[in-house]
Amino acid sequence: MTSSDAKVLSHGPLSDDEARWIKLTKITYRDPAGTTRTWESAERRTRPATTDIDGVGIVAILDKPSGKEIVLQKQYRPPIDMVTIEVPAGLMDPGESPEQAAVRELREETGYVGVPSQTSPVMFNDPGFCNTNLRMVHVTIDMSLPENQELKPQLEDGEFIDVFTVPLADLWDECKNFEAQGYAIDARIGTLAEGILIASQLS
């Protein structure tokens, strides 16, 4: 079977008592003019107390003779009942640095062994709606290492991930192609592609 066989069977309301992973929060705040107002927000319950981020996204670029390619994955995502095109990503474990989480998640999800080279600012996924956030960690992959030639991902029970690569220069067009084929585009990879497109129009 493949990710495209996965499917939502039913969905319904989830009470605060029953929810284990996420929650709704009612916020009372003072606005910039001094008026007291309320706002509704969603949060994860899983962010470790040792960190200020929920997770990391990983930018892993392979230096191939034909040009640079980015490591992507296909993964079924129940909240949208679609298979997404995403960068490798995952939630923080307690005590980890963003770079440690990135190296661990990249190895678990794709099999690639890499070295962190750059870490982004904290990025907020949808800050009018929720507090979820991540850092993007850029990881360098030495393709001469035996581990990177014969990939051995270590997926958890219930995790189904197809790993592939796309030429960076074609990323925007590839995102449009993937959407036309019925895939969902994760915001990180879509906006990264958009940045590459805009840079090509800069000069």
Next chain:
Amino acid sequence: MTSSDAKVLSHGPLSDDEARWIKLTKITYRDPAGTTRTWESAERRTRPATTDIDGVGIVAILDKPSGKEIVLQKQYRPPIDMVTIEVPAGLMDPGESPEQAAVRELREETGYVGVPSQTSPVMFNDPGFCNTNLRMVHVTIDMSLPENQELKPQLEDGEFIDVFTVPLADLWDECKNFEAQGYAIDARIGTLAEGILIASQLS
């Protein structure tokens, strides 16, 4: 007063009965191996039935003699109790196309009058956590129009937005600077900056 005077006063649990804008959902799904599992998701209650997206983000680039600059804004966001650096953005009104929403929101939030030039695939903000999504719409701004020389934003009650521009070529460094100054970086602008950075390393 400015956005930096805004502040969370209190927060607590929000029940499904009380929530008006957002909700939690319990999903039962069949995974790619055929096993039935459950997942927790957050959703907006406000997506119009006429569309498949919650909102739009707007890439508005000004062609200045010194180089291209992107229109950004500072806005206090209660879910994270911080002032974000974001692209102009907003929720869809019923019956609108993404391009109509982008032109309307850009005018309301910044005063700039523009013409849509390109629309992204649907991008999912955090598809392991929620179903919220948007399209990015690129808007061309004719700086010779009088409306674009004397900006007249039309903010709603309770909306406080500071509009500014940043040179596109410096966007990654500027994101790091803004974070060092205590601002939160929205994922769209952070990842767009990352794409521009990566493109500069492509050749």
